[in-house]
Amino acid sequence: MRVDADRDVCIxxxxxxxxxxxxxxxxxxxxxxxxxxxxxxxxxxSVRDAVVRCPSGAITVGGPGRPGS
Ligand code: SF4
Structure with a gap:
């Protein structure tokens, strides 16, 4: 999994x-x-939970990340 967060969107x-x-x-x-x-x-x-709980939609996840993730 690869995690990104857009600081221009984050509140x-x-x-x-x-x-x-x-x-x-x-x-x-x-x-x-x-x-x-x-x-x-x-x-x-927990990252997926954070995506759901983020009120601004700033967090995005994608793959692939580390092997096996
Ligand atoms: S939950 Fe979303 S809005 Fe809140 S700090 Fe994290 S990325 Fe920013």
């Missing part, structure tokens, strides 16, 4: 950070920072 709600703190962080400006753009397979469900 800094922080839901992604609460949902998948291993993958997302908030930068000093409050907007999303993807700290692990190719998360391990065991993190994929």
């Amino acid at each position: 800094g709600a922080g839901n992604c950070v609460l949902t998948a703190p291993e993958v997302f962080d908030q930068a000093a400006d409050g907007l999303v920072d993807v700290i692990d753009p190719e998360p391990a397979p065991h993190l994929e469900q």
